Amino acid sequence: MAATTRRGWEMIVVLMGPPGAGKGTQAKAICAELQIVHLSTGDLFREAVREGTPLGLEAQTYMNRGELVPDAVTVAMLLERLDRPDASNGALLDGFPRTLPQAEALEEALRARGSRVDLAIYLAVPREVLLSRLSGRWMCRDCSATYHESFNPPTVAEQCDRCGGELFQRPDDRRETAEHRLDVYMEQTVPVIEYYRRKGILVEVNGDQSREAVERALQDALRARRVG
Numbered sequence: 001m002a003a004t005t006r007r008g009w010e011m012i013v014v015l016m017g018p019p020g021a022g023k024g025t026q027a028k029a030i031c032a033e034l035q036i037v038h039l040s041t042g043d044l045f046r047e048a049v050r051e052g053t054p055l056g057l058e059a060q061t062y063m064n065r066g067e068l069v070p071d072a073v074t075v076a077m078l079l080e081r082l083d084r085p086d087a088s089n090g091a092l093l094d095g096f097p098r099t100l101p102q103a104e105a106l107e108e109a110l111r112a113r114g115s116r117v118d119l120a121i122y123l124a125v126p127r128e129v130l131l132s133r134l135s136g137r138w139m140c141r142d143c144s145a146t147y148h149e150s151f152n153p154p155t156v157a158e159q160c161d162r163c164g165g166e167l168f169q170r171p172d173d174r175r176e177t178a179e180h181r182l183d184v185y186m187e188q189t190v191p192v193i194e195y196y197r198r199k200g201i202l203v204e205v206n207g208d209q210s211r212e213a214v215e216r217a218l219q220d221a222l223r224a225r226r227v228g
């Protein structure tokens with residue numbers, strides 16, 4: 001770990017919201033605006049599953065049940081990824097932290113580098129909307145771009161507009177598992193929203209609007225906080 005010889009993690013933005021809130025959909029525009037890298041713990045786990053690594057095999061059992069992967073495994077994976085050179089400008093953390101121990105571990109690791117979370121964004125969307133988004137979602141196997149069969153269909157069925165990769169439906173988007181993920185979110189992740197609210201760095205954005213309207217609201221929020 002070259003923390004003492006690098007500039008460190010310069011800007012850290014946390015993107016929060018329940019499953020299906022639109023975190024992955026909005027992440028690209030935020031990263032382009034802030035010139036930081038997009039780190040999604042869900043994407044990192046799915047990549048490990050695809051590659052069949054020991055981490056992937058462990059994570060898969062939790063993901064398929066709609067449960068969270070244990071904190072120790074998740075924190076170690078995220079911090080290792082954050083230490084790579086492409087994150088030296090900072091990062092947008094999508095789907096992390098999701099428990100209070102993860103939030104505390106992140107804070108401690110950042111403090112050790114003279115850094116901190118600059119902003120936590122919470123995308124708020126009602127439960128019924130989330131379930132309909134998850135059941136119609138398609139995802140690219142190669143670049144993780146997301147589509148929705150009604151709200152944002154690809155130009156060619158089952159093919160990614162961005163890279164031509166094959167689209168698939170995530171096993172954890174089945175209704176029963178999606179419902180359970182939302183329950184887990186309420187129990188374990190809502191306290192993290194309050195954690196950042198108490199620190200005075202939380203900004204709430206209405207995610208129940210068109211993709212374009214959400215993107216504009218996010219840009220306004222970044223400018224208001226002068227991180228954009």
Ligand code: AP5
Pocket residue numbers: 017018019020021022023024025026040041042043045062063064066067068069070074094095096097098102133134136137138146147148149151152172181207208209210211212214
């Ligand atoms: P992860 O991949 O992070 O899933 P998630 O948080 O449940 O979030 P999603 O990817 O489901 O939703 P999203 O908010 O990105 O929505 P999207 O933009 O795709 O995690 C998966 C699993 O990995 C977890 O269950 C857990 O097991 C494990 N894991 C990950 N992180 C972990 C952690 N920190 N600790 C422990 N375990 C962890 O949009 C959804 C759909 O809606 C798409 O079809 C999209 O096209 C559509 N849509 C988006 N915006 C709009 C809009 N404005 N209007 C209409 N449709 C829209």
